[in-house]
Amino acid sequence: MLTILVINSKGGSGKTTLTTNLAGYYASKKIKTALMDYDPQGSSMQWLKMRPGHAEKIHGANAAPPKGATIQRSAQAWIPVDTDVLIVDAPAGTKGLLLQELVRRTNFIVIPVAPSPIDIHATADFVKELFLYGGARTSKAKIAVVANRVRSASSVYASLERFLNSLKLPFLTSIRDSEIYLQAVEKGLGVFEMDEAVTAAERRELLPILNWVEGHYLASEKRLAAFPSQENLLLPKSFGSRLEDKVISLETFSSTGKFKKLS
Numbered sequence: 251m252l253t254i255l256v257i258n259s260k261g262g263s264g265k266t267t268l269t270t271n272l273a274g275y276y277a278s279k280k281i282k283t284a285l286m287d288y289d290p291q292g293s294s295m296q297w298l299k300m301r302p303g304h305a306e307k308i309h310g311a312n313a314a315p316p317k318g319a320t321i322q323r324s325a326q327a328w329i330p331v332d333t334d335v336l337i338v339d340a341p342a343g344t345k346g347l348l349l350q351e352l353v354r355r356t357n358f359i360v361i362p363v364a365p366s367p368i369d370i371h372a373t374a375d376f377v378k379e380l381f382l383y384g385g386a387r388t389s390k391a392k393i394a395v396v397a398n399r400v401r402s403a404s405s406v407y408a409s410l411e412r413f414l415n416s417l418k419l420p421f422l423t424s425i426r427d428s429e430i431y432l433q434a435v436e437k438g439l440g441v442f443e444m445d446e447a448v449t450a451a452e453r454r455e456l457l458p459i460l461n462w463v464e465g466h467y468l469a470s471e472k473r474l475a476a477f478p479s480q481e482n483l484l485l486p487k488s489f490g491s492r493l494e495d496k497v498i499s500l501e502t503f504s505s506t507g508k509f510k511k512l513s
């Protein structure tokens with residue numbers, strides 16, 4: 251199973267927005283998708299409840315500790331064995347053992363960050379925590395950051411860009427502040443499940459994340475094909491071929507000058 255963890259200890263950075271839109275994308279491609287919500291606020295679970303009957307099914311797993319408990323997970327924290335892609339929505343303030351557990355279990359980590367000085371500062375602390383105590387240094391998980399709720403090429407955005415580049419982590423995309431994401435939440439859908447003409451800009455913004463995951467996935471599949479091993483069993487076999495039709499090359503995006511070339 252391929253797991254994408256969406257995390258930033260800073261509240262309101264866009265974790266749930268990214269989680270639901272990534273899950274909506276994979277589900278719309280008929281990939282068996284599950285969403286695991288570690289947040290006691292249960293925003294992702296709420297979104298799932300609002301999904302219309304015609305939308306592709308996404309399995310929801312509530313991994314938040316039951317009220318009053320601090321350690322044990324809810325009894326609903328399970329996912330079907332045939333899940334191909336799992337998207338994990340982390341709560342604000344994640345640190346310590348939970349952070350280590352989440353990092354250990356994932357293939358990809360996406361960190362959304364909003365362009366405000368407070369968010370930038372908090373994210374810098376979170377990235378430090380992730381590498382010093384979260385196990386990211388020794389983990390095989392690929393880590394990238396995305397800017398979220400970007401309004402314009404403001405001076406705050408320039409300092410966010412400087413900050414992201416200083417992290418030496420791939421900076422995948424800038425997601426604008428858009429009413430469409432709010433409409434998507436209300437409908438229980440992701441932007442890839444809504445009218446293509448209306449959501450074209452939002453889809454374009456999210457695609458670099460999907461391309462990044464897909465690129466690393468295909469590379470690891472090639473490696474595994476050359477050296478077959480037990481690891482082969484961890485990845486959904488037909489995952490790549492089902493996505494190929496929609497994947498836009500990274501060059502397309504970097505050539506716009508908006509996105510940094512990935513390492």
Ligand SMILES: Nc1ncnc2c1ncn2[C@@H]1O[C@H](COP(=O)(O)OP(=O)(O)OP(=O)(O)O)[C@@H](O)[C@H]1O
Pocket residue numbers: 260261262263264265266267268289293340341342398399400425426427428429431432435
């Ligand atoms: N790009 C965007 N455009 C417009 N609204 C957005 C965007 N990203 C997030 N929002 C809105 O901002 C609020 C916070 O976003 P979200 O819930 O995704 O953050 P979060 O990191 O999951 O928050 P928390 O830490 O509380 O779990 C929500 O109301 C969401 O709809």
Ligand SMILES: [Mg+2]
Pocket residue numbers: 265266267289293339340341
């Ligand atoms: Mg959230």
